[in-house]
Amino acid sequence: MIVCVCKSVSDRKIRASIADGVDSFDELQFELGVASCCGKCAESVRDVMLQSGVCASRCGVEHYAQAVPLTFYERKAA
């Protein structure tokens, strides 16, 4: 599912980048361009990072004992 509409970045792509060693929000922003346009996806990107096991000190969010539901934005038809 698309997480960043502006840059057409999916949660799968974010997870693949994390699996390849990207381990900070800034790095994801640099590598994929997420949250670099309107910025509305920043929280969703952090949610994906959290659910992918990236440490809170690197993704900028606190750990939760329970899974955090993801918030996605849907692309509107032109």
Ligand code: FES
């Ligand atoms: S939705 Fe990601 S920068 Fe706009």
